[in-house]
Amino acid sequence: MARPTLVYLDVKAMAEPIRLALFIGKVEFEDKRVTYDEISKMGTQGKLPFGQVPVLQLDGETFAQTQALLRWAGRKANLYPENLQLQLRCDAVEEALVDMKKVLGPCWYNSVLGRDPVTKQPLVQLPDSMREEVLQSLNNIVLPARFQQLEKFLAASGGPYFCGDQMTICDLSMYVFAAGILDGTFVPGIEPRVMDACPGLKALAERVESHPRELVLQLRLLDLGDHPGDFLRLAPEPPALEAVERAIRSLVAIGALESSSKLGLTPLGFHLAHMPVDARIGKMLVYGSLCQCLAPILTIAACLSQKSPFVRSFNRTKEELQVTERQGAWGYLSSDQLAIVKAFDKYQEQKSVSRDAAWEVCDRFGLSASTLDDMAQLRRQFLRHLTETGFALEETEDGGEQVNIHKKNMSLVRCVLCAGLFPSVAQVQKQSNSRGISYQIFVSRQNERCTPHPSSLNFKAQDFAANHGWLLFHDKVKTTQIYLHDTTLIGAIPLLLFGGELKISRKERKCVTVDGMTFEAKDEKSAVLFKELRRELDRLLLLKVANPSEDLASSAEPLLLTVSKLLQWEERGASGKRQ
Structure with missing residues (x-):
């Protein structure tokens, strides 16, 4: 198949969400930007099926209509929902935005009926006096009301995006539209204040950016x-x-x-x-090789690079059963990422038996087979890059035995997650109400009260170890409240050994700080021990990145065993339930 060509003006307007979708989905395409004169020439040559751009040239055929092209791009980039109900939500937002753009038409084209398709001149000129009246109505009544409708629709999704947890093409369209409104470039005269009452939409636009x-x-x-x-x-x-x-x-x-x-x-x-990945995910992959637990980290990296394999069902009763199954099977892990590792392994195991067996796993736990297959492909891509740079062995499924000695040590995998996601962490705290009933809260490093997203395995967990538990997260999004996405419970030791810069207090020698967060060790000797362990881990990391193909197993093994024993000690002493 030849590389598709998207043809549009060199502006951020109708085709911009299509460009973004293809770019985010890493779909190869030619972004051909043309002038008005070139568009006119294409029209006279019969190259514009409906007399306008954008158009998509694909395998010798030319396709048009913005919404059709956007849905095509969304499917190619895995940014269009598979679930029929979520497709309805996505399409509803798209049509709402199309309606909003229609009411902007008179001011956009300075014409009551738009422009002549051939001459591009206004069909019915909009008088200046009437234009001011139209702008006033748009700024004061129409647009604020329409944006507030979208704000409520976003809040009803229960997630940071219009379709819940995952970004889709309608979020890209909302971002492009909101960005143009907020910077005043979309339509002259439309004021940014029309979105003043829409913090959720602004947060969405900032997230997509x-x-x-x-x-x-x-x-x-x-x-x-x-x-x-x-x-x-x-x-x-x-x-x-x-x-x-x-x-x-x-x-x-x-x-x-x-x-x-x-x-x-x-x-x-x-x-x-x-590395062709987000820097945080790249760091995880390097640490996965260093800590000899690469296989699960490859799975986590693949998941964080795209949407979650857990999907919502059209049938609410069935969805509740699937959530219960997930909690029963993997809730003890207190980790969305580790649950996905288990789900991926189970799917791959059953897929090797038969396709029907794999589908049964997906149906039981609410998993998307296509997303899991995409994750498998991403794992292979990441592994190929790690192999080329020496962080993994060639012609092996998971990088070789040398980098997977501790692949079943989930405590060590949490540490690698900490290395990549830090400083995205919130502390678990206990508080009591006026009746003396205690409850659990999460507080970010910015002293914000937050909570795991309802889609998280940790959403309803109530028995974390207060002031000893920390929640790693991949993203933090404010809608009706601040939600943490893709969370994993950890203790203090992963933060001390794999978090930010570690320092020992000069006044209180048993107090250790990690990037401004204070931890109290048992005594001064313990504080020094943590600092020495951290120094040795940093030394091994430098050796690894200096010569990735060098076998450091003999040097790393005693250190990793010591770290593992410390993690086991911490988990036995905590009242939390992670394993």
Whole structure:
């Protein structure tokens, strides 16, 4: 199949959600941007089926109509729901946005009936006086009301996106529309205040907006200037400086960039810059190789790189049964990521028996077979890259025995998750109400009260160890409240050994801080022990990234066994239920 070509103007408008969907889904395509004169020429040559753009040229045929192309792109990029009910939600949002754009038409084209398809001139000129009246009505009544309807529809989804947990094409359309409204470029005269009462929609737009972490890494790799922001300002459409600074802080936090003013690449950052994944996920893969538990980390990396394999059922009763099955089978793990590892392994095991057996697993636990198959393909891609760079062995299913000695040690897998997701962590705390009844809350590092998303295995868990339990999360989204997505319960030891920079307090020698968070060790000797263990882990990481193919098993094994014993001790002492 030839590479598809998307033809549209060089503007962020009707075709932008299609471009974004194909880009996010890593679908190869030619982004052909044309002028109005070129569009007119295409029309006279009969190359525009409905007399307008965007069009998609595919296998010698030309296709048109924005919504049709967007749904095609969504299916190609795995951004269109499989569930029929979720398809209804997605399509409803798309049509609502189309309706909103229609009411903007008179101001957009300065015409009551739009433009002549041939001359592109207004068919019925809109008088300036009437245009002001239309703008006033749009700014004060029509658009605020329409956006508030979408705000309520988003809140009803129970997730950060219109279809729940996973981003779909309607979220991309909402992002493009909201971004144009908020920066005042969509239609002259439409004011950003029309979205003042819609914090959920603004949060959605901010979430969809790509964070330029990988771009910053590439700039440091190429050594283009003293500061990434200086070079990016030269771009025709530079990213927001705040987004660049946020990306830099994130990369410093995970150890990909030096914390000095030069912001140089660390040895770890050098490898992450070459990986075709999010930097945090790349760090997980490197640590998975170092800690000899690569197989489950490959699965987690594949899942975090796309949508969750857990899906919602059209039948509410059946969905409740599936959730109960998941809780019964994997709830003891207190981890969404580890549950997905177990689900993936079970699916693969049954698939080797028969396709029917695999479908039975999907039906029982509410799993998407196509998503699990996509995860398997992503695992192979990640493994191929790790093999090429020396972090895994060639011609092996999971990277070889050498990097999987501890693949069944879920406590160690939690540590690798901590290495990649930190500083995205919230503390478990207990509070009491006026009647003396205690309840559990989660508090982020920004002192925000938050909660696991209803789709999480940890949503209803109530017996975590207060002030000793921490919840790692992949994403934090504010809708009706602050929700944590893709969560895993950990103790203090993973944070001490795999979190941020570790320091011992000069005043209280048994107090240890990790990136500003304070932990109290049993005594000064224990605090020093943690610091030495951390130093040894960092040393092994440097050796690994300096020469990925070097076999460090003999050097790493005593250290990993010590870490494992500490984790077992912590889990026996905690009142939580993780295993």
